[in-house]
Amino acid sequence: MNAPTSSLTPRRRSEIAFGESDFQRIAAFAKSEYGLHLEPSKKAMIHSRLGKRIVALNLDGFTEYDKFLRANLDTESDHFISALTTNVTNFYREKHHFEQLQSEVLPRLVERARSGGRVRLWSAGCSSGPEPYSLSGSVILLCPEAPKLNVRILATDIDPFVLRRAEAAVYSDEEAKIPPGAWANQVFEKSGGAKTDFRVRADVRSLVSFRQLNINGHWPMSGLFDVIMCRNMAIYFDNQTQQTLWRRLAEQLVPGGMLFIGHSERVSGPATGMLEAAGVTAYRKRSAS
Missing domain, CATH: 1.10.155.10 (Chemotaxis receptor methyltransferase CheR, N-terminal domain)
Structure with missing residues (x-):
């Protein structure tokens, strides 16, 4: 038409x-x-x-x-x-989540990967890519050989236009700002294009796969995740839809897996029986027992 x-x-x-x-x-x-x-x-x-x-x-x-x-x-x-939808994001946003990942969560996952185990992380609502690339940079900081191991990061968003930007993996000087800390030199190399452009390093890119996904629709993933970041997405939904989302995310975690949500969000509904508070807007899935 x-x-x-x-x-x-x-x-x-x-x-x-x-x-x-x-x-x-x-x-x-x-x-x-x-x-x-x-x-x-x-x-x-x-x-x-x-x-x-x-x-x-x-x-x-x-x-x-x-x-x-x-x-x-x-x-x-x-x-x-x-x-x-509004795609506001930056690298290592809410850095306390990445500090917790680096000190408490990723070391045991790296140990598992080095022993031949499977490790999966999911950035839900990844926007133009800073969140999944920040996750990948954190993994590679602790485990430089991660691209050769069974470690993968799924990054999804409903907006195909921001996904194209994410896959391009090139950011301006302003977009590429990273908070001071261990990650400062972990994500970027010079792009070779505009003087102020930065490209995400090849090893960091290699862990991340981008897919379009309606978070309230069908999820085609068959395996469970060790870490899920779903931050500042639930604010778009009413209370009932939020509760359904929290439950589905909890079901998609392995026992002991971690869910990180936005600073203004709180898990509610049936998922509260499946998750326990484990930090600032961080939740751990309870064991089956």
Whole structure:
């Protein structure tokens, strides 16, 4: 389906009307398709971001966009979800999690890997890549030979545009900033491109695989994880969806596995019987007994 020709002049395209009924349609669709809970306080953001998309498609307004979205879901859904989610991230964000990983969690996983065992980590909601690459840098700091062992990091996000950036693994000087500490020289090499660009080292990249995933949809992974980072994602969901997510994440951990969540998030619902507090917004899966 091709977008119809717009009657709006370029000067007025930023003035596309966005009423309550428009918001309710967008919010209902986001909830039914992706589990996103859009608060009324997000109206201005939705108006601005989807308004740009409406202009790009040369549509007349939100009613026409709603029809276009539903008729072209296979191709438009990526743009829709990218407009509604915010990809704020940086390397070693909430560094207390990485300090805990390095001192308490990773040493035993490295020991297992060196003995021929399997180690799996998952960055859920990985955005443009700083989180999984930070995980990988932490692993390689303790275990330089990790790329030759059975150690892998899965990085998933619903937004295919940020995943492409993540796979490119090139960051500006501002994006590549790392907090002082053991990781300072662990992640980057000069990219060879722009003077201020940094490329993630080959050994760090080698541990990470990127995949598109709707966290509220089907999870195709068959194995369990030793560490899951799912930080600042649940804030997009209502309470019931959050509780379902915590339970599913807990089920995806090995006994003793660690779940790290966002600074403003708390595990709730059935997962509280499966997980125990093990640090600041860190949880450990209880043993079967």
